[in-house]
Amino acid sequence: MKINNNPFSGLSKTEIITWLKEDDPEKLNELWQHANSMRREHVGDEVHLRGIIEISNFCCRKCAYCGISVLNHDLQRYRMDLEEIVACAGEIENYGFGTVVLQSGEDFFLTKEWIAELITKIKTITNLAVTLSFGERIGDELVAWKEAGADRYLLKIETGNPDLYRKIHPRQNSPWENRIDLIRFLAAAGYETGSGIMVGIPGQTFEDLADDLLLLQELNIDMLGIGPFIPHPGTKLGQEYRHLRNDKNQAPNSEIMVYKVNALIRILCPDINIPTTTALATINKTSGRELSLSRGANVIMPNMTPVNYRKLYEIYPGRICLEEFGEEAVEAIRGRIFSSGRKISTGQGPSPSYLYKLKENTNNKYIGRRL
Numbered sequence: 001m002k003i004n005n006n007p008f009s010g011l012s013k014t015e016i017i018t019w020l021k022e023d024d025p026e027k028l029n030e031l032w033q034h035a036n037s038m039r040r041e042h043v044g045d046e047v048h049l050r051g052i053i054e055i056s057n058f059c060c061r062k063c064a065y066c067g068i069s070v071l072n073h074d075l076q077r078y079r080m081d082l083e084e085i086v087a088c089a090g091e092i093e094n095y096g097f098g099t100v101v102l103q104s105g106e107d108f109f110l111t112k113e114w115i116a117e118l119i120t121k122i123k124t125i126t127n128l129a130v131t132l133s134f135g136e137r138i139g140d141e142l143v144a145w146k147e148a149g150a151d152r153y154l155l156k157i158e159t160g161n162p163d164l165y166r167k168i169h170p171r172q173n174s175p176w177e178n179r180i181d182l183i184r185f186l187a188a189a190g191y192e193t194g195s196g197i198m199v200g201i202p203g204q205t206f207e208d209l210a211d212d213l214l215l216l217q218e219l220n221i222d223m224l225g226i227g228p229f230i231p232h233p234g235t236k237l238g239q240e241y242r243h244l245r246n247d248k249n250q251a252p253n254s255e256i257m258v259y260k261v262n263a264l265i266r267i268l269c270p271d272i273n274i275p276t277t278t279a280l281a282t283i284n285k286t287s288g289r290e291l292s293l294s295r296g297a298n299v300i301m302p303n304m305t306p307v308n309y310r311k312l313y314e315i316y317p318g319r320i321c322l323e324e325f326g327e328e329a330v331e332a333i334r335g336r337i338f339s340s341g342r343k344i345s346t347g348q349g350p351s352p353s354y355l356y357k358l359k360e361n362t363n364n365k366y367i368g369r370r371l
């Protein structure tokens, strides 16, 4: 039974699958409009800008989709030094952004102490919120970084299907369940917690995607990034993609499918932050970001990694922004936000969902537990 005949209230798995398979432009327009009005009502017209710095492309993981996996022996590896990262964060603040996102492969050369020092330095010289995205690290490290001043942590589950997860992380030490445990741990440790999935992974069905959406809703996460799976020819999954047969259950990794998932996420989790992912902007360089902003998203994360490193962080081919950096590029992004009829946020831009949790002062039972 739908409240006030609203076709979007309390979406069931079957209804989500129907939306994912919908291709009537008029019906889809209803979906975009509803996601857009939910976005306006719950998180407002502001677009938050987060500058991302990819601080290291070393990675000990063997993810079957990712170009910076340890299995890619052809890639030149880099690690930025501390002063370089702090200077880059200073520039991000000068551009008027409210958040710096520090991301890397899973690089254990970046120690607990070194990262804590990096966070302390950034928090001392800037007013930026600090988001970390360093993969699966142990509870002790995550607590230390929170205490050093980190605000947010981003850890995608990639897929909610443990079997598919195992398949795309074939020689992974830790199982899918560890990601879920870590996400809960991060939230209990006080982080504003982000996650997300890839859309169109070979072997991922429409049903999987619907389950993923309901799982992400249940996990009560504060930010969700949804991007298409982009095949990297140097990876196992990139090769498999070339031979993918036409299976009617296979969810496509298409632009439209990403918009559908984004819009449904906004409807299911109205109070969270949703970025327009770089992967989406890579498959539609001209209007991917704008379309995503008008279909539920409210965050843009321009790449602020120094240009000489940026091309080495090749998680998939054809990434956008390999050249752009500096005032001109930032102005271009601002212009695109204004022309979409939106405003640029000037603060750190936490999600309403996180602020509600702070008010409720949710329990901290995971703090101190070793993972």
Ligand code: SAM
Pocket (backbone or CB within 6 Å): 065, 066, 067, 068, 103, 104, 105, 106, 133, 134, 135, 136, 154, 155, 156, 158, 197, 198, 227, 228, 229, 230, 231, 232, 279, 315, 316
């Ligand atoms: N090491 C951290 C982690 O695992 O969370 C962060 C770095 S990882 C390279 C960042 C994200 O890149 C992953 O969460 C994944 O979704 C995305 N990614 C990697 N390869 C991709 C591909 N071929 N297509 C789309 N997204 C990809």
